[in-house]
Amino acid sequence: MLFSHLLSLGALATTTLAVPSLVVDGKDFVNPKTKDRFQIIGVDYQPGGSSGFSKDKDPLSDKEACLRDAAIMQNLGINTIRIYNLSPSLNHDECASIFNAAGIYMILDVNSPLTGGSLDRTAPWESYNPKYFEEQVFAAIEAFSGYPNTLGFFAGNEVINEDSVRQVPAYIRAVQRDMKDYIKKHVDRAIPVGYSAADVRSILDDTAHYMMCELKNSTSSRSDFFGLNSYSWCGDSSYKKAGYDVLTEKFSNASLPVFFSEYGCNEVTPRIFTEVQALYSQEMSQAFSGGLIYEYTQEDNNYGLVKVNSSDTVTLLIDYANLQKQYEKLDMNRIESSNVTQTSVKPVECSSDLIKDKDFLNTFDIPKRLDKIQKLIDNGIDKPNKGKLVDVSSTKIPTTVYDHNGKKVNGLKLNVVSNDQSNSPGSNKSGGSSSGSGDGDGDSDSDKDNAGVKTSGSVFLGFLSVVVAAFLL
Ligand SMILES: *[C@@H]1O[C@H](CO)[C@@H](O)[C@H](O)[C@H]1NC(C)=O
Ligand SMILES: *[C@@H]1O[C@H](CO)[C@@H](O)[C@H](O)[C@H]1NC(C)=O
Ligand SMILES: *[C@@H]1O[C@H](CO)[C@@H](O)[C@H](O)[C@H]1NC(C)=O
Ligand SMILES: *[C@@H]1O[C@H](CO)[C@@H](O)[C@H](O)[C@H]1NC(C)=O
Numbered sequence: 001m002l003f004s005h006l007l008s009l010g011a012l013a014t015t016t017l018a019v020p021s022l023v024v025d026g027k028d029f030v031n032p033k034t035k036d037r038f039q040i041i042g043v044d045y046q047p048g049g050s051s052g053f054s055k056d057k058d059p060l061s062d063k064e065a066c067l068r069d070a071a072i073m074q075n076l077g078i079n080t081i082r083i084y085n086l087s088p089s090l091n092h093d094e095c096a097s098i099f100n101a102a103g104i105y106m107i108l109d110v111n112s113p114l115t116g117g118s119l120d121r122t123a124p125w126e127s128y129n130p131k132y133f134e135e136q137v138f139a140a141i142e143a144f145s146g147y148p149n150t151l152g153f154f155a156g157n158e159v160i161n162e163d164s165v166r167q168v169p170a171y172i173r174a175v176q177r178d179m180k181d182y183i184k185k186h187v188d189r190a191i192p193v194g195y196s197a198a199d200v201r202s203i204l205d206d207t208a209h210y211m212m213c214e215l216k217n218s219t220s221s222r223s224d225f226f227g228l229n230s231y232s233w234c235g236d237s238s239y240k241k242a243g244y245d246v247l248t249e250k251f252s253n254a255s256l257p258v259f260f261s262e263y264g265c266n267e268v269t270p271r272i273f274t275e276v277q278a279l280y281s282q283e284m285s286q287a288f289s290g291g292l293i294y295e296y297t298q299e300d301n302n303y304g305l306v307k308v309n310s311s312d313t314v315t316l317l318i319d320y321a322n323l324q325k326q327y328e329k330l331d332m333n334r335i336e337s338s339n340v341t342q343t344s345v346k347p348v349e350c351s352s353d354l355i356k357d358k359d360f361l362n363t364f365d366i367p368k369r370l371d372k373i374q375k376l377i378d379n380g381i382d383k384p385n386k387g388k389l390v391d392v393s394s395t396k397i398p399t400t401v402y403d404h405n406g407k408k409v410n411g412l413k414l415n416v417v418s419n420d421q422s423n424s425p426g427s428n429k430s431g432g433s434s435s436g437s438g439d440g441d442g443d444s445d446s447d448k449d450n451a452g453v454k455t456s457g458s459v460f461l462g463f464l465s466v467v468v469a470a471f472l473l
């Protein structure tokens, strides 16, 4: 009797355990329950590089790898991952639920590197077609909007560059408009949609202004957030030398959250990540909502934090240890305190005098929506593959992990965060240190791991779920 009572309670507790879905308020991401500001502390997650992607395999389709990586990322101290290439028809429930349980949000590009899987920067009018929306963009929205830890969607990544035609910015706004209208019609929360830009300083202002200005005749085409891929801080640089002062000045008046969607120059190795202290400093953190380090796994381009040697061994590289130390120095209370000056910012209206570069598009005629795309928005796509949270059944990682000295790291496992919490730096202090506690198994020890977890209430529910989990084991 008691057992079955606990069982049903257990099912309830584990399936409802979730990070709080975030909202955009002025130029901040905000936890709507606590009103705390959310700063992205993240990594780009692209195991195998873009060539590691296929229609049958994406970074959120391999449960074992997700469990391993979520535990390692949790220990690193991050709260967000960005994923570039996703195949909407696959089942992502296990992976998304694992990252949710780890207190890690996901920012997802709705595109794929396959033909027709993204806007063509040389002929956007050709790729802006119903097939692209049905099979990729709207399908991705359906696949990922059921997860509370989906923080946002990128409509495009670096589509504007030296090869792009003049009309591209208007097409990006058209894709954002269609995505936001689809979300409004078919999703029960306003998942933010944004654009990720290359750091081309000559057109950065124009790009940002074009995406964030308000258009009375096309309100939904506006970006909800702005990502910047920036590699200007190399080695032990400085705020001025790396031009972070200029970026801070540029974005201090932004009307939406701005963050580094990629950073972490590797011209000097090993990386020591001193830019982390600059990015989250009092000054810069008013203009920026944090950032994502490029990138989690070691690939040919040498930006990795960890080396996946095989499915059963992983090495945490020296960059991982260096980044972890930088994160541990952050004062999370300061970083996450709310600020009404930030949340009361209002967007500026679009007008051609916002645009300075003569080659940058300075008109705001957003391409008309095709009838077939309108139909998809009205009726939803056919047979959507809708993701939803599932119970996370295992917290042990089936992988031997070594540190950069080749020493075995013991005790790494997924620490399920309590309801309404997300991960934050310092999780290593209790969770996966090499203190020799061995493989934990979800016992009551793991519930003291909250040193590294951002608490926002409901400790009781968390406690309850741990008790229930222990009972079920
Ligand atoms: C930011 O906005 C304030 C108030 O509108 C204005 O005084 C200031 O010049 C702006 N700064 C920049 C860099 O645009
Ligand atoms: C894994 O890869 C790292 C980095 O290349 C290397 O130092 C380490 O020896 C490898 N470990 C195993 C077990 O192969
Ligand atoms: C709040 O934000 C404003 C504008 O972004 C900034 O000038 C101010 O220093 C912030 N206040 C605190 C306490 O951080
Ligand atoms: C929408 O408004 C913008 C800016 O005011 C203007 O440039 C554009 O021509 C308008 N588009 C339509 C279709 O009216």
Ligand SMILES: *[C@@H]1O[C@H](CO)[C@@H](O)[C@H](O)[C@H]1NC(C)=O
Pocket: 075, 324, 325, 409, 428, 429, 432, 433, 434
């Ligand atoms: C945890 O942090 C300590 C101190 O910063 C460090 O020495 C240790 O290597 C870390 N453990 C892991 C698994 O990262």
